[in-house]
Structure formats: C-alpha cells, structure tokens
Amino acid sequence: MTAKKYQFGLDTFGDIGFKDDGTAMDGGETLRQVVKEAKMADDLGIDLIALGEHHRPEFAISSPEVVLGAMAAVTKRIKLGTAVTVLSSDDPVRVFERFSTLHGLSQGREEIMLGRGSFTESFPLYGYDLQNYDELFVEKIAMWQKLLEGKPMNWSGKFTQKLTDTTVYPQLPKSETIATSLAVGGSPESIIRAVYYDIPVVIAIIGGEPIRFRPYVDLYHKAAKQLKKPEHPLGMHAHGIILDDEQEAVEVGFKYIKAEMDRIGIDRGWAPMTRDRFEFEIDKGAYYVGTPEQVAQKIAKNMKALDMQRFDLVYGTGGQLLHQREDTIRNYATKVIPRVKELLGGE
Amino acid sequence: MSELTIGILGAGKLGSTLARIGENVGLPIRIASRHSVDDLKWVIDTLAPGAVTTTPADLIAQSDVIILAIPLSHYTDLDPEAFAGKIVLDATNYWKEVDGTHNAISDFNHSSSEVVQAHLNKSYVAKAFNHMGYHDLEIEVERHPDVPRAMAYATDHDEIRPTVEHVLRAFGFDPFGLGPLRFGLLLEPGSPLFGEAIPRPDFAAKLATIYDSPFGQHVIAARGGKIE
Numbered sequence: 001m002t003a004k005k006y007q008f009g010l011d012t013f014g015d016i017g018f019k020d021d022g023t024a025m026d027g028g029e030t031l032r033q034v035v036k037e038a039k040m041a042d043d044l045g046i047d048l049i050a051l052g053e054h055h056r057p058e059f060a061i062s063s064p065e066v067v068l069g070a071m072a073a074v075t076k077r078i079k080l081g082t083a084v085t086v087l088s089s090d091d092p093v094r095v096f097e098r099f100s101t102l103h104g105l106s107q108g109r110e111e112i113m114l115g116r117g118s119f120t121e122s123f124p125l126y127g128y129d130l131q132n133y134d135e136l137f138v139e140k141i142a143m144w145q146k147l148l149e150g151k152p153m154n155w156s157g158k159f160t161q162k163l164t165d166t167t168v169y170p171q172l173p174k175s176e177t178i179a180t181s182l183a184v185g186g187s188p189e190s191i192i193r194a195v196y197y198d199i200p201v202v203i204a205i206i207g208g209e210p211i212r213f214r215p216y217v218d219l220y221h222k223a224a225k226q227l228k229k230p231e232h233p234l235g236m237h238a239h240g241i242i243l244d245d246e247q248e249a250v251e252v253g254f255k256y257i258k259a260e261m262d263r264i265g266i267d268r269g270w271a272p273m274t275r276d277r278f279e280f281e282i283d284k285g286a287y288y289v290g291t292p293e294q295v296a297q298k299i300a301k302n303m304k305a306l307d308m309q310r311f312d313l314v315y316g317t318g319g320q321l322l323h324q325r326e327d328t329i330r331n332y333a334t335k336v337i338p339r340v341k342e343l344l345g346g347e
Numbered sequence: 348m349s350e351l352t353i354g355i356l357g358a359g360k361l362g363s364t365l366a367r368i369g370e371n372v373g374l375p376i377r378i379a380s381r382h383s384v385d386d387l388k389w390v391i392d393t394l395a396p397g398a399v400t401t402t403p404a405d406l407i408a409q410s411d412v413i414i415l416a417i418p419l420s421h422y423t424d425l426d427p428e429a430f431a432g433k434i435v436l437d438a439t440n441y442w443k444e445v446d447g448t449h450n451a452i453s454d455f456n457h458s459s460s461e462v463v464q465a466h467l468n469k470s471y472v473a474k475a476f477n478h479m480g481y482h483d484l485e486i487e488v489e490r491h492p493d494v495p496r497a498m499a500y501a502t503d504h505d506e507i508r509p510t511v512e513h514v515l516r517a518f519g520f521d522p523f524g525l526g527p528l529r530f531g532l533l534l535e536p537g538s539p540l541f542g543e544a545i546p547r548p549d550f551a552a553k554l555a556t557i558y559d560s561p562f563g564q565h566v567i568a569a570r571g572g573k574i575e
Contacts, residue, residue, distance in 0.1 A: 124448060130448045133445060188363055188394060208482050212485065219394060270480065271542040277487075280490060285486075
C-alpha cells in the first residue's frame with residue numbers, strides 16, 4: 001500500500017496585524033505582510049496558502065485574488081487559494097476571469113474554495129438579497145461548474161446573466177481546470193450538496209471537540225454511495241497558534257482569538273467566550289494552540305479520527321504581533337507538518 | 348409522561364442536533380423536513396440514529412409536542428388546523444440568511460413567537476430551544492455533566508408548563524420559565540441572553556440586568572417601557 005498523501009495549508013482572512021511594539025498595522029501594511037508570509041510559507045515548503053474575503057474593519061482582504069496575484073509573483077511552488085470565495089454574492093463569470101488570470105500568472109497553482117459565506121456583509125454590499133442566500137448559491141455553483149467545462153457558454157438562470165455561445169477569457173489551457181473545493185460548516189445539506197456536485201469538501205471545525213464532526217464525515221461517505229458519486233479526500237480548517245512556549249501561545253490565543261470571536265459574536269449573537277471555554281477549546285476542542293509537539297499530536301489525532309487528508313491552519317487570528325504570526329508559520333512548516341506526517345505514517 | 352411523543356419539524360443544523368440529543372437520552376423522536384422520507388431517512392440514520400423519519404403531516408398528527416426547527420419565515424406554511432391542540436415548541440429565530448435582509452415578521456412589539464402563536468391559534472405555543480447555539484446544545488451540556496444549562500422558555504398557557512419543563516429536562520436542560528410569551532423577546536438574537544448556555548444563577552443574573560444592556564434599552568425605547 002502506498003503512503004497516504006496529506007496536504008497542509010495556511011489560511012488567513014488578512015486580520016489586521018500588530019507590529020512587535022504593539023501598534024496596529026494599516027490595511028496596506030497588513031496586505032504586504034501577508035504576501036511576505038506567503039513567500040515565507042513557500043520557502044518553508046507549506047503546500048498551500050488560502051485567503052478569505054471579508055468586508056469588515058478587522059480584516060484587510062476583501063479582494064483575495066489581487067493578493068494571490070502578488071503572491072504568485074514572489075512564490076514558486078505553493079498553491080494559492082481562497083477560503084472562501086463567497087460565490088453567492090459574486091458573479092461567477094468574473095470569478096472565473098479572475099481565477100483563470102491567476103492560473104496563467106501562477107502557472108496553475110490557483111485553487112478556489114467556494115462557500116455560502118458565514119459572514120454576510122458581502123450581500124448588501126454587492127446588492128444581493130439575503131432572502132435568496134440558498135438559491136443564489138445553488139445556481140451559481142452550477143454556473144461555475146459549467147464555466148469550468150471550458151466550452152462556449154449557453155446559460156440562463158434566475159439570478160445570473162443569460163449567455164449565448166459565450167467564451168470567457170482567458171481560457172484555461174486544454175485539459176487544465178481550476179481546482180475547486182467547497183467549504184461547509186454544520187449543515188447536513190451542504191455536505192450532501194458537495195457530494196452531488198462532485199466537489200471535495202473542507203469542513204470548518206472552529207468550536208467543540210472535532211470528533212463531533214464524525215457523523216458529518218460519515219454522512220459524506222454515505223452520500224457518495226447514495227448518489228453514486230466519487231469520494232474525495234476530506235479537509236478541515238481550524239485556528240491555531242504555535243509557539244515554543246506553551247503558556248505564551250495560550251495567552252496570545254486568549255488575547256487575540258477570544259477577542260476576535262467576541263467581536264464577531266456581537267454581530268452574530270454569540271455570547272462572549274469564557275476563559276473556561278477557551279481553555280476547553282485548547283485542551284479538547286477545536287483550537288491548535290501550544291508548542292509544536294502539542295499541536296502536532298492534536299492535528300494527527302483529529303485528522304486520523306475524521307479521515308482527513310487536508311489540514312488548513314488559520315494563523316494570525318485577531319491580528320497578533322508580527323513575530324507571533326511568523327513563529328507560528330515557521331513552527332508549522334518545520335516542526336508540526338513533518339511530525340504530523342510521521343505520526344500518521346504518510347507523506 | 349413517558350408516553351409523550353416528540354416530533355421535530357426541520358432536519359437542518361438544529362433539527363438534526365435535537366434529534367440526536369433526544370435519541371441519546373432515550374426519547375422517542377420523530378423527525379420530518381421538506382425532503383421526502385426516502386431522501387431524509389439515510390441522513391437521519393447517520394446523524395441521529397434511532398430517530399424515526401416521517402412526513403410532516405404524519406409527524407404533526409402523531410406527536411404530542413412538536414419542535415419547530417424550520418426557518419422562521421416558513422411559519423405561514425404551517426396549517427393551524429393540523430396543529431390544533433398540539434404543544435408547539437418554537438425554536439426558530441429571525442435569521443437574515445434564511446429569512447431575508449429585512450425583517451417583516453417580528454419587531455420589539457411583536458416578538459417572533461407571538462407571531463407564530465397568533466398564526467397557530469389553536470395550539471399551545473412555547474418559545475424554547477432558541478437561545479442556545481446548536482453546537483452548544485451538545486458541547487456545553489456534555490462538558491458540564493453536573494451543572495445543567497438553563498434553557499429558558501415562555502408561554503401564555505400555564506397548563507402546558509409541566510410538559511414543557513418535562514421535555515426540556517429530558518433533553519438535559521434546566522427549565523427556566525420567563526413568563527408569558529411576550530417575554531420571549533428577551534431570548535431573541537441581539538439580546539444578552541441569546542447564545543447563552545449557562546447555569547440558572549448566571550442566567551438569572553443576566554436577566555436581572557437586561558435592561559441595562561443596549562438591547563434592553565432598545566426594548567424600552569420601542570415599547571415605551573419594560574415588558575410587563
């Protein structure tokens with residue numbers, strides 16, 4: 001039996017960072033820092049960096065593909081992805097154009113992760129009614145898949161433009177495509193939909209014991225059988241801070257991850273996170289906060305328990321000091337990823 | 348009351364979670380959604396093994412207590428006649444993502460469960476299971492096995508309080524009566540109580556200071572005073 005292939009990525013929403021003296025960076029400084037971090041990740045051999053779009057004060061990235069374009073110019077090997085592209089509030093044709101552009105610039109290193117968007121700022125911002133949240137997603141995913149076929153488009157939809165024998169440029173080279181995955185949370189329907197569309201799934205596991213998601217993993221496998229569709233390797237996405245000093249990692253986490261969850265919670269109706277819950281998330285739950293060995297053990301344990309072949313670590317949550325962000329990336333690349341592969345017996 | 352049959356209408360995040368909890372604690376659970384029984388059954392067999400998958404009509408007819416775990420805006424699809432005489436636990440919330448950007452259903456003078464009760468005018472509606480995140484229904488309960496989390500409810504029908512409390516307790520919660528249904532406003536999104544999965548004394552303390560919060564101030568401004 002050949003060794004299983006694993007993929008390790010870094011995800012960020014471009015959280016506004018802080019310089020080591022504690023002063024906040026501005027949006028531009030944060031964006032340039034993220035590009036620098038991508039270069040660092042590339043040099044250190046991390047498989048992928050993926051950017052999420054947000055339209056709020058805490059985050060600098062609202063246009064991920066522009067940032068990925070800058071990354072393409074300074075990196076050689078790392079895959080350049082989104083996590084996620086809120087397709088429902090975007091125009092699939094323009095998304096295709098941006099990603100096929102990125103395909104050319106990066107020589108095929110681009111990846112797109114589609115999501116319904118758990119943040120909904122983009123809907124009113126771009127003039128879409130949240131009333132159509134679900135329908136928009138379903139229709140636009142279908143349009144996206146049609147665009148990927150690379151043939152002149154004939155399309156008519158309810159929320160999208162009518163196209164007649166239309167070719168969208170730049171076209172992808174023959175037999176090449178834009179690697180596409182689908183982000184899901186706790187909705188059974190989203191998992192089944194991903195299977196139906198034959199798109200690999202990445203599950204966001206950002207709270208509670210990851211093992212709780214086992215029924216959703218089972219549902220994925222069962223849905224593949226039920227719908228007679230292929231099974232793809234599964235991925236997960238989670239927050240983490242990896243520092244040599246465990247206590248420092250915990251305190252950085254409490255300062256920044258908790259603060260970010262609470263800020264978002266105000267909009268989303270969550271109660272503020274207690275210290276007790278935060279520590280639970282580190283001990284048994286969804287946060288990968290601690291020393292490289294602690295984090296590696298936890299990642300390996302959860303990837304194994306959930307049959308995961310892709311792990312995306314969200315770094316820099318809540319901003320953090322520059323050296324904390326960079327130490328996390330360095331530790332992830334040089335200590336955690338090799339150790340997880342060793343623990344899982346794969347490559 | 349061991350004969351009580353519980354039906355969950357809606358099999359999304361909340362419905363499937365409640366079905367799993369119910370089965371784990373040994374309650375007989377029926378569940379139905381807008382999907383056909385065939386399409387729903389294998390999903391429920393995976394997510395909430397043991398729960399019986401059925402049609403909405405059968406579920407409504409066969410259940411003593413029906414938990415609404417559907418998008419709030421779908422309440423108008425519910426037939427008041429079919430629900431006549433039933434105890435209905437309304438777990439819905441106004442949610443922009445599913446109910447639309449502008450809330451045309453409820454406001455500070457017409458809380459969402461009062462709107463549902465006005466529609467299901469032959470049923471006994473209680474607001475319950477709405478203020479805790481669906482993840483926390485399991486996470487916070489299981490990690491505090493010795494200190495049950497307060498689950499608030501509100502209803503205009505005193506006669507159903509024992510049954511509602513029995514159901515909440517059976518699901519693993521500490522029932523916290525808020526009073527008549529209009530008090531359910533205090534459990535809606537935006538309220539400091541929304542999202543809370545905390546023990547009774549902490550919940551009571553938060554409730555006691557609710558009018559000091561921005562949400563409480565909005566309630567007073569909109570209603571011309573506290574909820575009486």
